[in-house]
Amino acid sequence: MKLRNNNVIVFGGGSGIGEAIAKRFCKENAKVLIVGRTEEKLLQAKAEINSDNLFVKAFDITKVDEHISLFEYAEKTMGRVDAFVNSAAIGGAQTFGRGYEPWDITSEEWDKFTDINFKSAFFLMRNEVDYLLSKSVRGNILNIASNAACMDIIGAYGASKQAIIKWTRAFGKRFGHHGIIINGIAPGATLTPMIANYAKDVNQKYERHAIERFIRPDEIAELAFYLMSDFGEIVCGHTVVADGGDNLATL
Ligand SMILES: NC(=O)c1ccc[n+]([C@@H]2O[C@H](COP(=O)([O-])OP(=O)(O)OC[C@H]3O[C@@H](n4cnc5c(N)ncnc54)[C@H](OP(=O)(O)O)[C@@H]3O)[C@@H](O)[C@H]2O)c1
Numbered sequence: 001m002k003l004r005n006n007n008v009i010v011f012g013g014g015s016g017i018g019e020a021i022a023k024r025f026c027k028e029n030a031k032v033l034i035v036g037r038t039e040e041k042l043l044q045a046k047a048e049i050n051s052d053n054l055f056v057k058a059f060d061i062t063k064v065d066e067h068i069s070l071f072e073y074a075e076k077t078m079g080r081v082d083a084f085v086n087s088a089a090i091g092g093a094q095t096f097g098r099g100y101e102p103w104d105i106t107s108e109e110w111d112k113f114t115d116i117n118f119k120s121a122f123f124l125m126r127n128e129v130d131y132l133l134s135k136s137v138r139g140n141i142l143n144i145a146s147n148a149a150c151m152d153i154i155g156a157y158g159a160s161k162q163a164i165i166k167w168t169r170a171f172g173k174r175f176g177h178h179g180i181i182i183n184g185i186a187p188g189a190t191l192t193p194m195i196a197n198y199a200k201d202v203n204q205k206y207e208r209h210a211i212e213r214f215i216r217p218d219e220i221a222e223l224a225f226y227l228m229s230d231f232g233e234i235v236c237g238h239t240v241v242a243d244g245g246d247n248l249a250t251l
Contacts, residue, residue, distance in 0.1 A: 001229045004181065005082035005140050006030040008228075009074050011061055011124065012088030014041035016192030017144055019049070020217035021085050021224045026051040028225070031078040035059050035070070036088065061088050062115050064123040071131045083140040083228060084128045089117045091157065091194045102154045110156055117160035125167055125182070129175055138179030140228050143168050144220075145186040147243035150250055161186070165239045172237025183227045183235050188243025190215040210245025 008025055012018035013034025022032045026049055033055040034042055042056035055077050059070050074081045090113065105113070125141060132139040145168070149161035165184060172182035189206060191199050191214045199206070199214045206214050223242055226232050243249055 001226065001231055003028050003030055003083075003225070003228055004230045004233065005137075005228070007074075007078045007080045008083040008085060009033045009035060009071070009081060010085040010087060011035045012144070013085070014038060014045045014056075016087070016194060017187065017190060017217045017220050018085060018087030019045045020221040021087065021142075022054065023049045023051075024218070024221035024225050025228075026053050029053065030083075031055070033057055033074045033077060035061075061120040061124055064120060064127070067124060067127040068131060071127070080137075081131070081139075082137045083142075084124075085142045085144070085224065085228075086121065086124055086128075087144040089121070089144070089160075105155060113156045114160065117157070118163060121160065121164055122167060125171055129171060129180060129182075132180050133175075133178060139181075140232075141171075141180065141182040142224055142228055143182070143184040143239070145184045145239050147186045147188045147241055147246050147249040149186055149239075150241065150243075151248050168239050169237045176236045181233050181236055183232060183237070184239030185220060185223055185227065186239050186241045186243065187220050188215055188241075188246045188249070190217055190220060192217055208247055209243065210247065213244070215242065215244055 008030055010018045010022045013022040014036035022034050025032050031053045035057050036042055037060045039058040046054050046056050071081055128141055143164050145164040146161040148158040149165050168182055168184040205212055
């Protein structure tokens with residue numbers, strides 16, 4: 001199995017699932033640009049991954065009018081851009097320190113949350129497709145959704161992830177005809193900074209998952225490798241749920 005494309009921008013690549021995917025792809029000798037808002041995080045990830053093929057750029061995905069300039073910067077840095085991983089997002093309860101209940105979220109928090117997880121997620125995918133079409137590149141896009149999309153959660157997080165699954169399908173079916181393969185992953189609880197307040201390590205029992213443990217980011221990265229490989233093309237437009245049998249999630 002080999003990557004279908006080898007010049008990848010990983011949004012949210014400074015930590016967690018995005019960082020693990022960047023590391024996995026560097027192991028395949030891909031060139032990878034990791035993007036996030038915090039430069040120190042990106043530099044720390046670069047030091048950990050320790051590859052000459054890894055590049056970093058601080059950028060906020062809410063600057064939707066600057067997406068194409070960022071892709072052009074990446075093109076200059078890596079020589080070409082033919083694949084994208086969209087892993088940048090903020091968490092729900094973790095970010096706001098409260099629950100998922102409808103009365104918990106303020107209208108300012110809703111705007112901040114939906115600006116990143118919903119509006120920017122749409123424009124990022126739309127602009128990535130635009131860029132690939134303009135270059136006639138048969139590229140790849142991988143979206144990180146969440147199994148929260150499969151739960152009866154009242155609030156913004158699950159709804160934003162459900163939207164990503166819908167867009168993955170709609171964009172995927174339309175632009176697969178142009179050779180652009182768009183797929184998604186909906187992880188369950190994965191050991192990353194996003195859920196570090198309750199997920200500490202892989203030996204910790206987590207009974208909500210049938211496998212009774214948390215998922216490791218490198219396990220999600222292995223699935224990302226499959227979906228972004230030449231074999232992953234047959235999935236086209238779908239989101240694979242990888243949640244260890246979470247008993248709260250139904251499709
Ligand atoms: N961990 C889980 O249990 C879990 C489960 C299901 C789905 N997911 C999804 O998996 C993806 C990765 O999350 P993670 O768990 O790996 O958490 P994470 O370590 O917090 O990663 C999220 C990354 O996104 C970046 N980011 C956030 N807002 C951004 C913005 N406006 N512009 C650019 N970058 C931004 C963050 O860096 P900066 O703060 O420096 O910008 C961070 O590196 C997310 O989409 C998340 O919703 C996670």
